[in-house]
Amino acid sequence: MRLYRQFCGVARALDIVGERWTLLLVRNLIPGGQRYSDLLEGLPGITTNLLAKRLKHLTEHGVIEQQHLPPPAASTVYALTALGHELVPAVLALGAFGARFMDTPHTDDHTHPRWAMVSLRRRFRPSSATYAVQFQIEGQPPYWATFGPDGIDVRDGTGDADAVMVASPRAFGAWLMGRDIRALHASNALRVDGDIEAFAALGRAIQPL
Amino acid sequence: MRLYRQFCGVARALDIVGERWTLLLVRNLIPGGQRYSDLLEGLPGITTNLLAKRLKHLTEHGVIEQQHLPPPAASTVYALTALGHELVPAVLALGAFGARFMDTPHTDDHTHPRWAMVSLRRRFRPSSATYAVQFQIEGQPPYWATFGPDGIDVRDGTGDADAVMVASPRAFGAWLMGRDIRALHASNALRVDGDIEAFAALGRAIQPL
DNA sequence: CCGCATCCGTTTCGATACTG
DNA sequence: CAGTATCGAAACGGATGCGG
Numbered sequence: 417m418r419l420y421r422q423f424c425g426v427a428r429a430l431d432i433v434g435e436r437w438t439l440l441l442v443r444n445l446i447p448g449g450q451r452y453s454d455l456l457e458g459l460p461g462i463t464t465n466l467l468a469k470r471l472k473h474l475t476e477h478g479v480i481e482q483q484h485l486p487p488p489a490a491s492t493v494y495a496l497t498a499l500g501h502e503l504v505p506a507v508l509a510l511g512a513f514g515a516r517f518m519d520t521p522h523t524d525d526h527t528h529p530r531w532a533m534v535s536l537r538r539r540f541r542p543s544s545a546t547y548a549v550q551f552q553i554e555g556q557p558p559y560w561a562t563f564g565p566d567g568i569d570v571r572d573g574t575g576d577a578d579a580v581m582v583a584s585p586r587a588f589g590a591w592l593m594g595r596d597i598r599a600l601h602a603s604n605a606l607r608v609d610g611d612i613e614a615f616a617a618l619g620r621a622i623q624p625l
Numbered sequence: 626m627r628l629y630r631q632f633c634g635v636a637r638a639l640d641i642v643g644e645r646w647t648l649l650l651v652r653n654l655i656p657g658g659q660r661y662s663d664l665l666e667g668l669p670g671i672t673t674n675l676l677a678k679r680l681k682h683l684t685e686h687g688v689i690e691q692q693h694l695p696p697p698a699a700s701t702v703y704a705l706t707a708l709g710h711e712l713v714p715a716v717l718a719l720g721a722f723g724a725r726f727m728d729t730p731h732t733d734d735h736t737h738p739r740w741a742m743v744s745l746r747r748r749f750r751p752s753s754a755t756y757a758v759q760f761q762i763e764g765q766p767p768y769w770a771t772f773g774p775d776g777i778d779v780r781d782g783t784g785d786a787d788a789v790m791v792a793s794p795r796a797f798g799a800w801l802m803g804r805d806i807r808a809l810h811a812s813n814a815l816r817v818d819g820d821i822e823a824f825a826a827l828g829r830a831i832q833p834l
Numbered sequence: 835c836c837g838c839a840t841c842c843g844t845t846t847c848g849a850t851a852c853t854g
Numbered sequence: 855c856a857g858t859a860t861c862g863a864a865a866c867g868g869a870t871g872c873g874g
Binding site (some may be wrong): 418451452453456464465467468471491492 | 835836837838839840847848
Binding site (some may be wrong): 418420421422423424425426427428429430431432433434436439440443460461499502503505506507508509510511512513514515516517518522524525526527528531532534535538625 | 627629630631632633634635636637638639640641642643645648649652669670708711712714715716717718719720721722723724725726727731733734735736737740741743744747834
């Protein structure tokens with residue numbers, strides 16, 4: 417791999433995460449660690465050899481690490497290290513820039529709930545009320561989010577929640593694009609168990625794109 | 626050029642500025658527009674064909690534009706558009722990440738005062754006092770900075786200043802690395818005309834790397 | 835099936851030479 | 855000064871193989 421050899425923070429960062437696919441790989445790990453095959457599925461178009469190469473490269477630079485889950489999980493996942501999490505502001509800042517180009521939707525674009533989950537971190541504006549919610553999106557691992565005056569945290573997993581959304585990726589996407597949660601619930605596009613006001617509050621706190 | 630084709634802000638951003646050299650080119654334009662040859666000099670290692678290609682690509686996407694300066698300047702410069710300036714937070718965020726790898730200085734790294742000027746934008750912590758200063762670095766175009774409680778602005782050019790630094794790139798670098806301005810001035814490493822307290826205040830407001 | 839490694843055609847990049 | 859043209863080297867994309 418080629419280095420810029422510049423005594424500059426931006427160049428140093430790009431020496432590590434400037435190659436193709438690398439920052440998207442980091443993006444997908446922000447909510448939590450993932451297995452090799454999960455990453456392949458979440459990065460449509462990447463090839464297996466390149467994914468392996470990027471994983472090795474990021475591991476060597478301390479951005480990610482392999483975590484061996486205890487039995488009976490019997491699986492290893494790649495997860496961001498503390499250093500890797502320092503990249504989150506840069507990923508979100510790039511997302512904020514790129515978001516303005518999302519109004520022209522190329523028809524054959526891939527979509528993925530995980531990318532939208534990450535985008536919540538920059539679209540969220542602190543709200544007065546504090547809630548915890550759970551997302552059960554069809555075909556996806558569960559996501560758990562807590563939000564309030566201090567910001568939002570979205571991550572893989574489950575936990576105590578004021579409300580649980582059970583939805584298809586399509587219905588989840590509609591809600592993220594601004595559709596009212598009560599209207600979606602009333603039309604049976606999705607189901608909410610618990611205090612639906614939690615999702616209504618979150619919806620109001622999310623900025624367009 | 627290859628697109629990721631993902632409906633995601635991060636991917637959209639990388640479709641535009643994810644190629645090699647592109648974000649470094651943007652970095653060099655943050656203080657102000659530059660000519661083709663200025664960019665070549667400020668991006669050591671880039672080749673002329675690649676610079677031309679990147680300039681065309683960024684122009685097509687509205688990130689930069691050619692500005693034709695009025696006579697007698699008789700020159701055209703490439704400058705960030707309003708859209709291009711929206712990339713500044715992302716560039717600075719990457720710089721903040723990469724800065725932690727600058728403690729291991731590869732001996733053959735290139736250095737450039739312009740990169741350091743850009744880094745001031747993220748290293749500066751709002752100060753109580755408001756000043757305007759001018760940098761006259763040997764072999765470099767003049768830089769003008771204003772700073773105070775609201776932050777800092779560093780850009781190409783000249784203006785009313787409380788103090789003017791006349792220094793070699795090396796002395797300027799020493800000051801940026803934390804050396805006291807009065808000590809440097811006393812040792813004749815550089816010259817300060819005007820209120821030296823302006824540079825002392827700026828030095829105190831700059832975080833290490 | 836998961837987690838890669840290998841092979842190979844295509845694209846991009848880097849180095850140099852050259853032109854309006 | 856401001857690029858364009860050419861060509862070898864490296865990176866990337868796609869398919870396939872292979873051990874646990």
